[in-house]
Amino acid sequence: MEKKTYSPGILQYIPFFYVIWSDDLVSASEINVVQKAINEDTSLSNQDRIQLHAWLDVKQPPPNGELKQWKHTISNSKVKLVESDTYPLSTFSQNVVCHYKEVCPFNDQLKHIEVNLGIQPNHYNHLFDVEVEHETTSHYYDAKEIDTILKGRHAMVIDGFREVVKNPLFKWDIHRTKEEFREVVLKQVQFLADKGYGSIAYPKGYGGTGDMEGYAAIFENMMYVDGSLTIKFGVQFGLFGGSIQKLGTKKHHDHYLKRAGEAKLLGCFAMTETGHGSNVRGIKTTATYHQETDCIIIHTPGKNDNKEYIGNALHSKMASVFAQLIVDGKNEGVHAVLVPLRNDKHELLPGIVVEDNGYKLGLNGVDNGKIWFNQVSVPRENLLNKYGDITDEGTYYSDIKNPNKRFFTMLGTLVGGRICVARAGLGGAKMALAVAIRHSLKRRQFNDSIKIQEDLLMDYPSHQLRLTPLVASAYVYHAALDNMMAVYCDDSLPDKRKVETQVAGLKSIITWYANDAIQECREACGGKGYLIENRIADLKGDVDIFTTFEGDNNVLLQLAAKGVLSDFKAEFNSAGFSSVLKLLGTQLTDKLATINPVYSNKVDKEHLYNPKFHRHAFDYRTRRLTYTAAMRIRDYIKKGIPSYQAFLKVQTHLLALGKAYSVELAYNTFVDFVADIPAEKHRLLFQKLGTLYALYEIRKDADWFLEQGYLGSTKSKAIRQRVERLCTELRPHIGVLVDGFGIPEHCMTAPIAR
Amino acid sequence: MEKKTYSPGILQYIPFFYVIWSDDLVSASEINVVQKAINEDTSLSNQDRIQLHAWLDVKQPPPNGELKQWKHTISNSKVKLVESDTYPLSTFSQNVVCHYKEVCPFNDQLKHIEVNLGIQPNHYNHLFDVEVEHETTSHYYDAKEIDTILKGRHAMVIDGFREVVKNPLFKWDIHRTKEEFREVVLKQVQFLADKGYGSIAYPKGYGGTGDMEGYAAIFENMMYVDGSLTIKFGVQFGLFGGSIQKLGTKKHHDHYLKRAGEAKLLGCFAMTETGHGSNVRGIKTTATYHQETDCIIIHTPGKNDNKEYIGNALHSKMASVFAQLIVDGKNEGVHAVLVPLRNDKHELLPGIVVEDNGYKLGLNGVDNGKIWFNQVSVPRENLLNKYGDITDEGTYYSDIKNPNKRFFTMLGTLVGGRICVARAGLGGAKMALAVAIRHSLKRRQFNDSIKIQEDLLMDYPSHQLRLTPLVASAYVYHAALDNMMAVYCDDSLPDKRKVETQVAGLKSIITWYANDAIQECREACGGKGYLIENRIADLKGDVDIFTTFEGDNNVLLQLAAKGVLSDFKAEFNSAGFSSVLKLLGTQLTDKLATINPVYSNKVDKEHLYNPKFHRHAFDYRTRRLTYTAAMRIRDYIKKGIPSYQAFLKVQTHLLALGKAYSVELAYNTFVDFVADIPAEKHRLLFQKLGTLYALYEIRKDADWFLEQGYLGSTKSKAIRQRVERLCTELRPHIGVLVDGFGIPEHCMTAPIAR
Structure with a gap:
C-alpha cells in the first residue's frame, strides 16, 4: 500500500x-x-x-x-x-x-x-x-455513591441489616434435605426477630417502629442471603403478623402481635385451598358461629377444600384461617379467624391434620403444608374483627355494608405483601446480574489471532445486549417499588384502590422480569451458572414461584387492567357509558393528531433519548389499549353478552393493557426519581439507564407501535440500533452498576463472582 | 323485552x-x-x-x-x-x-x-x-393413531423401549442426595445396556444394529423416565462410545466398542476445560508424543486447564481426552486419546485427580467432575487415529492436510449428539405440556354466576394462547428432528457441512423452545407445577442446561448463520464477492417485487392459512437477513476491518439470521412430513398445527416483518387474531394432541396429570 x-x-x-x-x-x-x-x-x-x-x-x-x-x-x-x-x-x-x-x-x-x-x-x-x-471497568463512578442513591432514606436500616447478616448463621450453604434446611432457616428467622427486624413494621407499642418501608428494603436485601429465609420471614411477620395487625383489633394486637414479631408465636396464613387459589372468594372452609357455646367452628367440608401450600405450616402454633363466616345460617363472606394448631409440646390439637407439601423446585427451606380442620372450635374473640364482627347478641355486624367491598377491603390490606414479593424478585435479579456480570468481566473466550488475550465475554455485543438492559431495568424497578411502598404507607392518601391496581401490575411485570433476568444470567454464565455454588441456580428455583404466589401474574394483570377501566366500569350497561367513551375518544384523537409521518420517523438522537418521547409513547399505548378494550367490551355488552363473558373474550387484550400500564408507571416514577438526584454526574448516568429501559421496552412492543403507525420503519430500526449503542456506552460502567446494588461481599459467595 | x-x-x-x-x-x-x-x-x-x-x-x-x-x-x-x-x-x-x-x-x-x-x-x-x-375433549381423533404417525418407521424400537421402562427400576422417585441418585441412574443405564439399547447405534459386529435413528428416538423417550438417566446414557454410549466409534479405527472398535455398549467399560468424554468451553480449539491439555517410549504424555499445564464438567467422571474407568497433539515439537491440533482413569478396584491411576463438580440446578443423577492429568503416559495406540495418526516412525500423518478442516471434521462426527440433545429437550417439553394440559382439563377456577361449575382453565382464551402454540411447535420440531437424523445418517449424502449448519440452528431454537415451554407449563399449573411430585420442576432443572452443553446456543446460532453465509465466505476479500452479492441482490429484488401493498395487506383466511404464504414469509426473511448481513460485513471489510471484527460487529444480526434459517427449515420439513400422512382426517389436523406454528412464529417477529413492509398493519393484526382463533379451534383436540405424544402411562406419575 x-x-x-x-x-x-x-x-x-x-x-x-x-x-x-x-x-x-x-x-x-x-x-x-x-x-x-x-x-x-x-x-x-x-x-x-x-x-x-x-x-x-x-x-x-x-x-x-x-x-x-x-x-x-x-x-x-x-x-x-x-x-x-x-x-x-x-x-x-x-x-x-x-x-x-x-x-x-x-x-x-x-x-x-x-x-x-x-x-x-x-x-x-x-x-x-x-x-x-485493557481496563475491565471504569473508575469514573463509585459503586458506594450509587448504592447511597438507591438506599435513599432507608440507608440506616439497610446498612444495619447488611451488617447483621455477616453473622456466620447466615453463611450460604447447600442444604439438600428439607428438614435440615428448615431448621437452619427457622434459626435465622428467630435470630432476626431477636434483633427486632420481625416487628419493624408494627406499631411502636408492639416492638416495632412502624417502618413498613424499611421492612420492604430489608426484605429485598434478605434475598442476598437466601430465598427460603426471605419467604419464611415474610410468612411469619408479614402475612401471619400482618393479618393480626391489619385485620385484627386492639385485643388481638395486645395478645399476639408482639409475640408474633419476636417469633415467639409462630404462625401461618391459611388462605389458599387446593381447590381455590386465585379465586379466594370461592374458598370452601367454613367458620360457623355457634351461639350456645359462643364459639366459631372451623371446618373443611370436602376433598380439595383443605388449606394448601401454607408456609410455616409445620412450625406454627397458630394459623390465621380464612373461611366463609356463617352467622345465624347466613354466609357473610370470607373472614379471618385465629386458630391454634398445636400445643406447647408441638402436638397437633384435636381435629387438625397437617401434611407436608414435600419437595419443591425451590424454597425448600420453607415448610409448606396442607391443613385440614374437622369441626375445630375457637372462641368468638378469635375472629379478626376489624371489618366484620359478631356482636354479643350473636348477630353479624360490619361498617362496610356491601359484602363485595368488604371482601376487597380485607384483601387490600395485603397489598403490601405484593410489593415485598416484587422487591424480593428484584433482589434475586440483582444478585444474579451481579454474579453474571462479574463473571463476564473475568471470563474470556475466543480471540482474534492478532490479539494476545481472548476477548472478555462482556466485550461481545451480544453479551452486552443480553445483560445491560436487564441492569437498567433493575434500576428502574428499584425506584418504582420504593416509591410504591411510600405511597402505600402514606396515610394522607386514604383511597388505596389505585395503589392496588398499580401494585398488581408492578408485581406481575417485575416478577416476570426477575425470572427472565435470572434465566439470562444462568445462560450467560454457561455451565458455571448451572452449579449450585454459583447461586444463580437457587435464585432461579426460588424466584420462579413469585410469578404465582401472592396472586398469579395473569390474574393480577387482569385486575390491573380492570382497575384502569374502572372509571368506566361503573358506567357499564348505563347510558353514561358511551359519553365516557366519546370523551376518551376525543382525548385520544388529540393525541393521535401529533403522530404525523414526521414524528413517527423522527430518528435523531436528541429525540430518541428524550424522556418526553418515551413518556409520550407509553402514554399513547396505555390510552389506546384502554380505549380499544373499552370499545370492544361495550360492543359485546350491547349485543347482550354478560360482562363476565365480554371480559373473557378480551382477556389477552387486558393482559396487554395491564403490562402497558405498569411499564409506563415504572418509567414515569423513575424519571421523577432521577430528577431528584443532586449530582449531575450521577443524574446523567441514571438518565442513560432510564433511556435504555424505555427504548428497550418500546422495542419489545415494536410490532404493536408499528401496527398503530406510531413508529415508522426507520424509527423502529433506529431504536434497535440505539439500544445496542447504549449497551456499549454503558459497558465501561457495567461493573460499577452491579456493584452499586450494594450486595454485601459476605453474601457474594459465588466462586465465579469473586 | x-x-x-x-x-x-x-x-x-x-x-x-x-x-x-x-x-x-x-x-x-x-x-x-x-x-x-x-x-x-x-x-x-x-x-x-x-x-x-x-x-x-x-x-x-x-x-x-x-x-x-x-x-x-x-x-x-x-x-x-x-x-x-x-x-x-x-x-x-x-x-x-x-x-x-x-x-x-x-x-x-x-x-x-x-x-x-x-x-x-x-x-x-x-x-x-x-x-x-361439557366434554373436556373430543373423541374425533384417537391418540394412538397420532402416536403412530409420530413414531413413523421407528414404531417397533420405540414401543419396545416404552415397554422396557415399565420395570420398577425406572419408577420415578425423588432423590435428593447426589450419591444415592447417581447409583440409581447407573443401575438404570446398566439395565438398558443389558437389553441392548446402549449399542443400538453401533455396527452389527459390535452388539448393535447400526440404528442411530432408533437411538435418537429412544433418547427422547428416555426423558419421560428421567433427565439424568438420559444424559448419563448419552455420555456413556453416545459421547464416550461414539468417540471410539467415530474417531477411532478397527483396533479401538475391537478392543473397546462392544464393552462400552454393554456398559462394562464405563467412560467419559473429556473435552471441555474450565478455561475453554465454547472455544474447543483453544483447549490447553497437551498430548505429547515421546518417541523413546513410543508413548503419549497427557498433561494439564496450568490453572483452569483441567477438564471440567465431565459427565460420568466419577464412575468411569477410561476417558476420551481431547488435547493438543504435539509430535516432534509441533502442535498438530486437537485430537482425542483414550486414557485409563482407574484400576479394577476403582482407584485413580497415578497422575490423575478427579473432583466432584457438586450439586447442580438439575441432572444431579449425573456424576460431573473435573479431571487433572499430571504427565500421564499412555501407549501410542490409544490415539483415536481416524483423522490423524502417528506413524511407526514417529511422525504425524493425516489424510486431511488442512488443520482447520481436520479439526472441524472431527467435531463434525459429534453432530449426532446435538440432534439427540434437541430431541431430549423436545421430550421434556412434551412431558411438561402433557402434564399442564391434562391438569388444565380438570382444574376449574372462577365462574360466571349463571353457571354452576367454575370454568376449566383450558377454556380460558389466555390459557389456550399460552399452551396451544407450544403443542403445535412440539409437532413441528418432532418432524424436523426426525428428518434431520435421517439426513445425518444417510451415507449417500457425504457432505455433512450443510447438516452441521442445520443441526446447529435446530439445536438452538428447539432447546430454547423446550425451556420456554416448560416454564410456561410451570406457571400454567400454578403452585402445583412447583411441586417436585408433578415432574415439571425436575424437567425445568434438567433441560435448562441443554441450551449450553453440546454447544452454547448463541455460539451455535452464529455457526449456523456463518454456514448460511458460507457460500460467499470463500469469496470474502476477493473480487468475486461483490458479484455474488449482486446476484443475491437480484434474487431478492425479484422476490421483493411481489410484496406489493395488496399482498402485504391480504387478510383472507385462505391466504393466511396457506403454507405458500408461510413459506414465502420465512424464505423472504432468511434471504433478506442473509443479504443485509453479507452487505454489512462487506462494507466493514472494504474499510479495512478484519473479518473477525466485522463478524463481531454484526453479531446480533447473525443471531437473527440463524434463528430465521432454523425456523424456516423446521417448518418446511413439517410441511413435507404432513404431505405424506395418508389419511386426510389426520392430514387436516396436522396442517392446522403447522399453520398455527407458522403464524405464531411470524407474529413473534412481526416487528421485523412490519419494518420491512412485508406485513401491513391490517395483516399483522389479522395474524394475531388468527393465532387466537386457531388455538380455540384446536381446543376440542388438545387432550388428544398431548396424549398423542405417546408418553407411557407408567411414566405419567404426576398426581395432577392422572
Whole structure:
C-alpha cells in the first residue's frame, strides 16, 4: 500500500474519523458535533480544516481506500491504547502526533468530540491493530455513591441489616434435605426477630417502629442471603403478623402481635385451598358461629377444600384461617379467624391434620403444608374483627355494608405483601446480574489471532445486549417499588384502590422480569451458572414461584387492567357509558393528531433519548389499549353478552393493557426519581439507564407501535440500533452498576463472582 | 323485552347468526360460506331467505336489539347444548326448532356452515344462557393413531423401549442426595445396556444394529423416565462410545466398542476445560508424543486447564481426552486419546485427580467432575487415529492436510449428539405440556354466576394462547428432528457441512423452545407445577442446561448463520464477492417485487392459512437477513476491518439470521412430513398445527416483518387474531394432541396429570 503522510493537524483527527466512519451509526447530530469542533479548533490550518470538512459529507463519505490509509497510519504509529486514560481516544490521538513527547498540547476539541459522541473504548479498540491496555471497568463512578442513591432514606436500616447478616448463621450453604434446611432457616428467622427486624413494621407499642418501608428494603436485601429465609420471614411477620395487625383489633394486637414479631408465636396464613387459589372468594372452609357455646367452628367440608401450600405450616402454633363466616345460617363472606394448631409440646390439637407439601423446585427451606380442620372450635374473640364482627347478641355486624367491598377491603390490606414479593424478585435479579456480570468481566473466550488475550465475554455485543438492559431495568424497578411502598404507607392518601391496581401490575411485570433476568444470567454464565455454588441456580428455583404466589401474574394483570377501566366500569350497561367513551375518544384523537409521518420517523438522537418521547409513547399505548378494550367490551355488552363473558373474550387484550400500564408507571416514577438526584454526574448516568429501559421496552412492543403507525420503519430500526449503542456506552460502567446494588461481599459467595 | 317469534326456517339459523355476529371475526370468506348455505337450503321459503341474507350484510350488520332478541330466544328455548354431539351447534339448532321431537329433519346446510367455519363448542357455549353438557375433549381423533404417525418407521424400537421402562427400576422417585441418585441412574443405564439399547447405534459386529435413528428416538423417550438417566446414557454410549466409534479405527472398535455398549467399560468424554468451553480449539491439555517410549504424555499445564464438567467422571474407568497433539515439537491440533482413569478396584491411576463438580440446578443423577492429568503416559495406540495418526516412525500423518478442516471434521462426527440433545429437550417439553394440559382439563377456577361449575382453565382464551402454540411447535420440531437424523445418517449424502449448519440452528431454537415451554407449563399449573411430585420442576432443572452443553446456543446460532453465509465466505476479500452479492441482490429484488401493498395487506383466511404464504414469509426473511448481513460485513471489510471484527460487529444480526434459517427449515420439513400422512382426517389436523406454528412464529417477529413492509398493519393484526382463533379451534383436540405424544402411562406419575 502506498503510504500517505498527513499534517499533524489532520493526523490527530484520524483516529476519530476512522472510528466515526467505520461505525454503523453516523447521524446528522453527530456530524454536527465534529464540524463544530473543527471550526473551533485553533490548532488547524485553513487547509486542514477544508480537508477535514470534506471528509464529513454524509452524502459523499470518504472512499474506502482513504479509510484503509487511516487504519494503516494508526496501526503503524506504534502507539498504545490505554483504556484507563480519562479520555482514551484523545490521548491516543495526541500520542499518534507527538509520540509520547513530554511537551504535547492536549486538544480540547478532540475531548469535546469524545465526550459528546459518547465514544467509549470498547466502541473502537477492536478496530485498531494496536496494543490495547485493557481496563475491565471504569473508575469514573463509585459503586458506594450509587448504592447511597438507591438506599435513599432507608440507608440506616439497610446498612444495619447488611451488617447483621455477616453473622456466620447466615453463611450460604447447600442444604439438600428439607428438614435440615428448615431448621437452619427457622434459626435465622428467630435470630432476626431477636434483633427486632420481625416487628419493624408494627406499631411502636408492639416492638416495632412502624417502618413498613424499611421492612420492604430489608426484605429485598434478605434475598442476598437466601430465598427460603426471605419467604419464611415474610410468612411469619408479614402475612401471619400482618393479618393480626391489619385485620385484627386492639385485643388481638395486645395478645399476639408482639409475640408474633419476636417469633415467639409462630404462625401461618391459611388462605389458599387446593381447590381455590386465585379465586379466594370461592374458598370452601367454613367458620360457623355457634351461639350456645359462643364459639366459631372451623371446618373443611370436602376433598380439595383443605388449606394448601401454607408456609410455616409445620412450625406454627397458630394459623390465621380464612373461611366463609356463617352467622345465624347466613354466609357473610370470607373472614379471618385465629386458630391454634398445636400445643406447647408441638402436638397437633384435636381435629387438625397437617401434611407436608414435600419437595419443591425451590424454597425448600420453607415448610409448606396442607391443613385440614374437622369441626375445630375457637372462641368468638378469635375472629379478626376489624371489618366484620359478631356482636354479643350473636348477630353479624360490619361498617362496610356491601359484602363485595368488604371482601376487597380485607384483601387490600395485603397489598403490601405484593410489593415485598416484587422487591424480593428484584433482589434475586440483582444478585444474579451481579454474579453474571462479574463473571463476564473475568471470563474470556475466543480471540482474534492478532490479539494476545481472548476477548472478555462482556466485550461481545451480544453479551452486552443480553445483560445491560436487564441492569437498567433493575434500576428502574428499584425506584418504582420504593416509591410504591411510600405511597402505600402514606396515610394522607386514604383511597388505596389505585395503589392496588398499580401494585398488581408492578408485581406481575417485575416478577416476570426477575425470572427472565435470572434465566439470562444462568445462560450467560454457561455451565458455571448451572452449579449450585454459583447461586444463580437457587435464585432461579426460588424466584420462579413469585410469578404465582401472592396472586398469579395473569390474574393480577387482569385486575390491573380492570382497575384502569374502572372509571368506566361503573358506567357499564348505563347510558353514561358511551359519553365516557366519546370523551376518551376525543382525548385520544388529540393525541393521535401529533403522530404525523414526521414524528413517527423522527430518528435523531436528541429525540430518541428524550424522556418526553418515551413518556409520550407509553402514554399513547396505555390510552389506546384502554380505549380499544373499552370499545370492544361495550360492543359485546350491547349485543347482550354478560360482562363476565365480554371480559373473557378480551382477556389477552387486558393482559396487554395491564403490562402497558405498569411499564409506563415504572418509567414515569423513575424519571421523577432521577430528577431528584443532586449530582449531575450521577443524574446523567441514571438518565442513560432510564433511556435504555424505555427504548428497550418500546422495542419489545415494536410490532404493536408499528401496527398503530406510531413508529415508522426507520424509527423502529433506529431504536434497535440505539439500544445496542447504549449497551456499549454503558459497558465501561457495567461493573460499577452491579456493584452499586450494594450486595454485601459476605453474601457474594459465588466462586465465579469473586 | 318484547318477545319476537321467528319462522322455523329462520329459527334454526338464529344460533348460528348469534355466534357469527357476537364474535369478533367475521371475514368475507365466512359470510360467503353462510350465503352459499342459505341459497342451497331447500327448507327455506323465499321470504326466509331474503331475511337471512339481509342479516348478512357486513356494511349493515343486524342491530344490537336484534341480537338481544336472538339471545332471548335461545335462552328461553330450554334446549340443552351437548358438546359431545358430532355437530353440536347444528343439533342444538335442530332442537331449538323441534324440541327433541323424534321426527325432525337434520339440516345439512347448517352442518356445512358448522364444519366450514370451524365452529367449536368452546367458541360459543359461553355466549348462551343454556345448560351446557361439557366434554373436556373430543373423541374425533384417537391418540394412538397420532402416536403412530409420530413414531413413523421407528414404531417397533420405540414401543419396545416404552415397554422396557415399565420395570420398577425406572419408577420415578425423588432423590435428593447426589450419591444415592447417581447409583440409581447407573443401575438404570446398566439395565438398558443389558437389553441392548446402549449399542443400538453401533455396527452389527459390535452388539448393535447400526440404528442411530432408533437411538435418537429412544433418547427422547428416555426423558419421560428421567433427565439424568438420559444424559448419563448419552455420555456413556453416545459421547464416550461414539468417540471410539467415530474417531477411532478397527483396533479401538475391537478392543473397546462392544464393552462400552454393554456398559462394562464405563467412560467419559473429556473435552471441555474450565478455561475453554465454547472455544474447543483453544483447549490447553497437551498430548505429547515421546518417541523413546513410543508413548503419549497427557498433561494439564496450568490453572483452569483441567477438564471440567465431565459427565460420568466419577464412575468411569477410561476417558476420551481431547488435547493438543504435539509430535516432534509441533502442535498438530486437537485430537482425542483414550486414557485409563482407574484400576479394577476403582482407584485413580497415578497422575490423575478427579473432583466432584457438586450439586447442580438439575441432572444431579449425573456424576460431573473435573479431571487433572499430571504427565500421564499412555501407549501410542490409544490415539483415536481416524483423522490423524502417528506413524511407526514417529511422525504425524493425516489424510486431511488442512488443520482447520481436520479439526472441524472431527467435531463434525459429534453432530449426532446435538440432534439427540434437541430431541431430549423436545421430550421434556412434551412431558411438561402433557402434564399442564391434562391438569388444565380438570382444574376449574372462577365462574360466571349463571353457571354452576367454575370454568376449566383450558377454556380460558389466555390459557389456550399460552399452551396451544407450544403443542403445535412440539409437532413441528418432532418432524424436523426426525428428518434431520435421517439426513445425518444417510451415507449417500457425504457432505455433512450443510447438516452441521442445520443441526446447529435446530439445536438452538428447539432447546430454547423446550425451556420456554416448560416454564410456561410451570406457571400454567400454578403452585402445583412447583411441586417436585408433578415432574415439571425436575424437567425445568434438567433441560435448562441443554441450551449450553453440546454447544452454547448463541455460539451455535452464529455457526449456523456463518454456514448460511458460507457460500460467499470463500469469496470474502476477493473480487468475486461483490458479484455474488449482486446476484443475491437480484434474487431478492425479484422476490421483493411481489410484496406489493395488496399482498402485504391480504387478510383472507385462505391466504393466511396457506403454507405458500408461510413459506414465502420465512424464505423472504432468511434471504433478506442473509443479504443485509453479507452487505454489512462487506462494507466493514472494504474499510479495512478484519473479518473477525466485522463478524463481531454484526453479531446480533447473525443471531437473527440463524434463528430465521432454523425456523424456516423446521417448518418446511413439517410441511413435507404432513404431505405424506395418508389419511386426510389426520392430514387436516396436522396442517392446522403447522399453520398455527407458522403464524405464531411470524407474529413473534412481526416487528421485523412490519419494518420491512412485508406485513401491513391490517395483516399483522389479522395474524394475531388468527393465532387466537386457531388455538380455540384446536381446543376440542388438545387432550388428544398431548396424549398423542405417546408418553407411557407408567411414566405419567404426576398426581395432577392422572
